[in-house]
Amino acid sequence: MASPASFLMGDLSGAVLMGAQFIDGAAFAFMAQEAGAIVTQLDGSPLPPLSDYAATYKWPPLAIGMDGEVHGDLLAAAIA
Numbered sequence: 001m002a003s004p005a006s007f008l009m010g011d012l013s014g015a016v017l018m019g020a021q022f023i024d025g026a027a028f029a030f031m032a033q034e035a036g037a038i039v040t041q042l043d044g045s046p047l048p049p050l051s052d053y054a055a056t057y058k059w060p061p062l063a064i065g066m067d068g069e070v071h072g073d074l075l076a077a078a079i080a
Contacts, residue, residue: 007064008035014065014074016042025059026050032064038071039064042078 006012008031017025029039029047039047042061053059063078065071 007032007037013067014063014070016074016078017059017062017064019061020059022050022053022057022059025062029059029062029064035066037064037066038068040071040075042075044075
């Protein structure tokens with residue numbers, strides 16, 4: 001999995017998380033959003049409420065990009 005620290009320090013410009021554990025995926029998504037990244041599900045829809053995943057502790061696949069271009073490329077690659 002991509003390291004949140006690498007992402008936030010600028011070493012990575014985007015990442016796709018393919019169903020990370022709730023605690024890891026949610027933490028990464030939160031930190032990335034706070035840093036100005038675009039974070040969505042792989043279909044481009046917004047993140048679901050955390051309560052939707054409390055029972056399974058699994059986060060849905062996510063696309064995280066530091067700008068719109070990177071985020072769009074990640075979404076396109078994920079569905080290809």
